[in-house]
Amino acid sequence: xxxxxxxxxxxxxxxxxxxxxxxxxxxxxxxxxxxxxxxxxxxxxxxxxxxxxxxxxxxxxxxxxxxxxxxxxxxxxxxxxxxxxxxxxxxxxxxxxxxxxxxxxxxxxxxxxxxxxxxxxxxxxxxxxxxxxxxxxxxxxxxxxxxxxxxxxxxxxxxxxxxxxxxxxxxxxxxxxxxxxxxxxxxxxxxxxxxxxxxxxxxxxxxxxxxxxxxxxxxxxxxxxxxxxxxxxxxxxxxxxxxxxxxxxxxxxxxxxxxxxxxx
Amino acid sequence: xxxxxxxxxxxxxxxxxxxxxxxxxxxxxxxxxxxxxxxxxxxxxxxxxxxxxxxxxxxxxxxxxxxxxxxxxxxxxxxxxxxxxxxxxxxxxxxxxxxxxxxxxxxxxxxxxxxxxxxxxxxxxxxxxxxxxxxxxxxxxxxxxxxxxxxxxxxxxxxxxxxxxxxxxxxxxxxxxxxxxxxxxxxxxxxxxxxxxxxxxxxxxxxxxxxxxxxxxxxxxxxxxxxxxxxxxxxxxxxxxxxxxxxxxxxxx
Numbered sequence: 001x002x003x004x005x006x007x008x009x010x011x012x013x014x015x016x017x018x019x020x021x022x023x024x025x026x027x028x029x030x031x032x033x034x035x036x037x038x039x040x041x042x043x044x045x046x047x048x049x050x051x052x053x054x055x056x057x058x059x060x061x062x063x064x065x066x067x068x069x070x071x072x073x074x075x076x077x078x079x080x081x082x083x084x085x086x087x088x089x090x091x092x093x094x095x096x097x098x099x100x101x102x103x104x105x106x107x108x109x110x111x112x113x114x115x116x117x118x119x120x121x122x123x124x125x126x127x128x129x130x131x132x133x134x135x136x137x138x139x140x141x142x143x144x145x146x147x148x149x150x151x152x153x154x155x156x157x158x159x160x161x162x163x164x165x166x167x168x169x170x171x172x173x174x175x176x177x178x179x180x181x182x183x184x185x186x187x188x189x190x191x192x193x194x195x196x197x198x199x200x201x202x203x204x205x206x207x208x209x210x211x212x213x214x215x216x217x218x219x220x221x222x223x224x225x226x227x228x229x230x231x232x233x234x235x236x237x238x239x240x241x242x243x244x245x246x247x248x249x250x251x252x253x254x255x256x257x258x259x260x261x262x263x264x
Numbered sequence: 265x266x267x268x269x270x271x272x273x274x275x276x277x278x279x280x281x282x283x284x285x286x287x288x289x290x291x292x293x294x295x296x297x298x299x300x301x302x303x304x305x306x307x308x309x310x311x312x313x314x315x316x317x318x319x320x321x322x323x324x325x326x327x328x329x330x331x332x333x334x335x336x337x338x339x340x341x342x343x344x345x346x347x348x349x350x351x352x353x354x355x356x357x358x359x360x361x362x363x364x365x366x367x368x369x370x371x372x373x374x375x376x377x378x379x380x381x382x383x384x385x386x387x388x389x390x391x392x393x394x395x396x397x398x399x400x401x402x403x404x405x406x407x408x409x410x411x412x413x414x415x416x417x418x419x420x421x422x423x424x425x426x427x428x429x430x431x432x433x434x435x436x437x438x439x440x441x442x443x444x445x446x447x448x449x450x451x452x453x454x455x456x457x458x459x460x461x462x463x464x465x466x467x468x469x470x471x472x473x474x475x476x477x478x479x480x481x482x483x484x485x486x487x488x489x490x491x492x493x494x495x496x497x498x499x500x501x502x503x504x505x506x507x508x509x510x511x512x513x514x515x516x517x
Binding site for chain 1: 324326345349352353355356357359361363364365366367376377380381408409410411412413425426429
């Protein structure tokens with residue numbers, strides 16, 4: 001079924017090489033975009049929790065803007081609109097970037113900053129989930145606000161949010177496919193090109209699907225490993241901590257009929 | 265006479281004057297005055313909601329007071345963060361819920377502040393931490409994490425962690441209230457030893473045996489104010505106010 005992928009295309013390469021080249025751009029976009037997203041998201045997420053009202057408001061503004069505009073619209077804004085808004089010389093320089101880079105950089109910035117807004121919310125939730133006593137203890141020891149975040153709050157918050165960061169990792173690499181709309185020849189774009197060249201739609205997109213699926217499994221597995229590696233000794237993994245509570249919850253259900261009789 | 269009053273004043277390491285603290289419309293502390301001399305051991309007691317925890321939380325500005333003055337070792341606590349940080353360095357605090365840092369091992373819990381705040385080198389901080397963990401008899405657990413220790417052990421680590429900053433005053437906020445009964449004594453013993461070493465201590469606690477044994481003065485609070493101050497003998501034998509008598513009846517059956 002996938003035999004057609006190994007046939008030679010018009011440009012002398014095999015179709016599978018087109019797919020692999022697309023995969024390369026997809027991975028590059030997801031990988032570098034992730035680090036931008038993580039760095040910006042961490043800073044903005046912390047910003048949302050600080051005492052300083054000005055900084056908290058700016059961080060909030062960032063999150064609301066970048067999280068609430070569809071990623072496709074953001075892609076167009078970075079690619080088509082930004083160069084027009086910049087001073088002429090700079091705008092022209094951006095427009096004249098050589099082919100893959102002219103689409104790659106706007107896509108990178110777009111995905112990085114969009115995902116950053118989502119990560120910022122996770123970071124904020126992680127920080128707010130920590131007991132207040134942690135900050136108090138750090139302050140009581142004389143640690144400054146910065147030190148308290150750096151050595152006490154953030155290391156714990158990040159451990160808490162590893163599971164939800166997993167879905168952000170998977171989110172950013174799936175969103176890379178949007179970059180085809182501004183002309184980046186990533187995996188989905190290459191699949192479409194193969195389908196148009198060979199009329200083997202099922203094969204082309206089937207192969208792309210399998211590759212995306214494989215990537216998702218790899219991403220998921222690596223996050224599980226990371227979660228395990230950073231787990232604090234003496235604490236139970238989230239799953240085990242929840243299960244006993246489920247058992248506790250079962251009991252009130254058992255006693256429910258009596259309670260209902262009382263209601264009667 | 266005046267001179268005597270002045271020398272007494274200068275050795276007061278904690279001075280609280282007309283302290284008021286509100287939470288919304290609730291007044292937690294209403295015009296509280298208190299002074300603590302260097303080396304003095306004070307036990308603060310009173311019914312729940314009387315403001316005793318709020319009082320000692322104000323002493324290192326974990327809680328900001330609304331009016332009045334707090335002077336710790338000559339430095340007044342105001343919005344100036346540099347002063348606040350200076351005070352916090354000299355004031356150790358032990359919480360009811362331990363508040364150890366779960367992601368750091370026991371010895372790292374004790375090393376963090378000395379390294380980052382006092383600027384100690386890692387080996388020096390380690391040596392000091394092990395020394396104080398030995399003092400609270402828990403050095404053999406130095407490389408474990410807080411989650412692997414019992415409550416009593418965690419609280420002793422918390423005491424060692426505070427001592428690693430070599431504070432001039434130690435504040436205890438109901439240090440045994442969250443402990444299982446069989447672990448209360450190990451923590452109290454540690455506190456008694458600390459008192460014997462001459463540490464200035466302000467303890468909020470319901471452990472009246474501890475108060476009797478080490479306190480120089482018992483401060484009884486109710487409804488946000490100091491109702492009675494006396495040496496433990498007088499306080500337990502002949503409390504002056506009806507409120508204190510009622511409180512004592514309730515905790516000693």
